[in-house]
Amino acid sequence: MSKRLSPQLQHITEDACCETHLEPIQLFCDVDQITLCSKCFQSEEHKHHTVCGIQEAAENYRKLFQEILNTSREKLEAAKSILTDEQERMAMIQEEEQNFKKMIESEYSMRLRLLDEECELNLQRQQECTSDLNLREGLLNQVIQLATELEEMFQEMLQRLSHVGRENMKKLKESEARVSEQICSLQKLTTELEKKCGEDALVLLKNAKYSLERSKSLLLERLEPAHIIDLSLCHIRGFSSMFRVLQRHLTLDPETAHPCLALSEDLRTVKLRHGQQDGADDPGRLDFSAMVLAAESFTSGRHYWEVDVEKATRWQVGIFHGSADTKGSTARASGEKVLLTGSVMGTEWTLWVFPPLKRLFLKKKLDTVGVFLDYEHGQISFYNVTETSLIYSFSHCTFQGALRPVFSLCIPNGDTSPDSLTISPQHGPSCDATVSP
Numbered sequence: 396m397s398k399r400l401s402p403q404l405q406h407i408t409e410d411a412c413c414e415t416h417l418e419p420i421q422l423f424c425d426v427d428q429i430t431l432c433s434k435c436f437q438s439e440e441h442k443h444h445t446v447c448g449i450q451e452a453a454e455n456y457r458k459l460f461q462e463i464l465n466t467s468r469e470k471l472e473a474a475k476s477i478l479t480d481e482q483e484r485m486a487m488i489q490e491e492e493q494n495f496k497k498m499i500e501s502e503y504s505m506r507l508r509l510l511d512e513e514c515e516l517n518l519q520r521q522q523e524c525t526s527d528l529n530l531r532e533g534l535l536n537q538v539i540q541l542a543t544e545l546e547e548m549f550q551e552m553l554q555r556l557s558h559v560g561r562e563n564m565k566k567l568k569e570s571e572a573r574v575s576e577q578i579c580s581l582q583k584l585t586t587e588l589e590k591k592c593g594e595d596a597l598v599l600l601k602n603a604k605y606s607l608e609r610s611k612s613l614l615l616e617r618l619e620p621a622h623i624i625d626l627s628l629c630h631i632r633g634f635s636s637m638f639r640v641l642q643r644h645l646t647l648d649p650e651t652a653h654p655c656l657a658l659s660e661d662l663r664t665v666k667l668r669h670g671q672q673d674g675a676d677d678p679g680r681l682d683f684s685a686m687v688l689a690a691e692s693f694t695s696g697r698h699y700w701e702v703d704v705e706k707a708t709r710w711q712v713g714i715f716h717g718s719a720d721t722k723g724s725t726a727r728a729s730g731e732k733v734l735l736t737g738s739v740m741g742t743e744w745t746l747w748v749f750p751p752l753k754r755l756f757l758k759k760k761l762d763t764v765g766v767f768l769d770y771e772h773g774q775i776s777f778y779n780v781t782e783t784s785l786i787y788s789f790s791h792c793t794f795q796g797a798l799r800p801v802f803s804l805c806i807p808n809g810d811t812s813p814d815s816l817t818i819s820p821q822h823g824p825s826c827d828a829t830v831s832p
Contacts, residue, residue, distance in 0.1 A: 412432070418433055419432060420597075422435075422449065423449050425444070425445045425452065426445060431446065452603075456603045460588055463588060463614065467585045467610070470618065477618060477620055488626070489564075492626060495556055495626045498787070502549075502631055502776070503545070505774060506633070510542060510635070514535075556629055577618060580616075587606075588610060591606065632783065633784070634784075645690070645700050645818045646689065647663065647689060647690065648687065656668060667814060685806050686802065687802050687803075689800035689802075692797035692798060692799045693797065696770055697769045698767070700765075701766070702764045702816055704761055707737070708805075709804065712777075712801070712803075713733045713735055713777075715798070715800075716795075716797070732749070732801060734801075736748070744760045748786075757786075761779055762781050763781055764779070765779075774789065
């Protein structure tokens with residue numbers, strides 16, 4: 396009878412003979428993975444098996460091994476790329492954690508300043524109405540309590556940030572170790588397959604199906620980067636009631652509007668003009684050149700305004716520094732703007748801040764954006780008004796000259812866009828002698 400190839404057949408020649416029938420080995424049974432002579436093939440054992448010539452079987456398996464080798468090489472390069480990305484992300488999240496920590500500290504300092512200012516404002520109002528010392532003492536105690544709560548809230552945020560940072564780093568290190576192990580396995584597999592593809596027919600067929608299945612199983616192992624929590628999801632909650640006091644009445648400046656923009660009569664709403672929408676040459680590029688500035692400008696102080704973005708799918712809001720002498724020529728230098736950009740692509744909602752360009756993550760679509768500017772302290776903050784949370788804050792900026800609010804819509808490519816932005820109406824300051832963080 397036929398005999399399975401043994402380890403001693405590593406250097407067997409093509410004219411090898413069957414040890415049972417002493418006939419030349421010419422055939423290969425794919426089911427039993429053994430070589431056969433003509434008499435072995437006539438036996439009942441292999442009557443219903445798939446049998447073909449040695450050379451034909453070897454070439455079939457050689458093609459399969461070559462395909463797996465190509466896949467192995469591709470997956471090896473992909474694994475190396477993932478490893479590089481994971482190592483870069485480890486350095487990046489450390490930097491992001493430090494930046495986010497500074498943003499939390501800056502927001503806390505700003506909230507504390509506004510709390511003190513609100514306290515002084517309410518004390519002045521109270522003195523105008525009554526000289527009751529008990530009310531004054533009660534108000535001061537309330538401020539102290541709120542300041543303590545504010546500090547505790549921000550300390551909790553810093554602790555949560557530190558915890559998320561540690562968890563992210565742990566996941567990335569585990570991913571680095573796992574991908575490094577996969578790279579070693581793929582390198583070993585690639586070497587084995589390269590050797591296998593160059594072997595003679597009988598040697599190649601030795602344990603061919605087992606080698607093929609083992610190679611496939613190694614390639615089925617998933618290669619994916621670590622899933623980490625984006626730090627922008629660690630929202631800074633809360634809203635200073637002083638924003639209502641600092642909220643400015645803004646109107647749009649028609650002289651700075653891009654030709655494809657139409658402004659409402661009250662100069663608070665901007666939308667795309669029908670029939671003048673020449674999109675970008677590259678369909679994949681978002682063209683935000685359709686900009687308009689506010690008529691008001693700021694050279695000092697603290698200011699707050701809100702923008703309704705619910706009816707826009709692609710928009711920008713922020714501040715602009717520079718001249719806008721000619722209609723439609725506003726804000727072309729990127730260094731002259733600080734922007735928050737919102738974009739809806741299908742069901743995906745994305746936010747970006749600039750400069751530098753950075754992607755942020757939000758679970759829900761924004762309806763209203765709040766913008767706070769502290770000129771002297773060099774701070775610009777963007778808020779989710781509906782959720783009363785900070786989106787992103789730029790601190791330690793250096794301002795010179797007049798700053799103007801800027802609004803932009805993306806020029807659509809082809810189809811008409813119903814997008815519009817509206818400056819929210821100004822809310823008057825509260826007359827109640829209360830303080831909130």
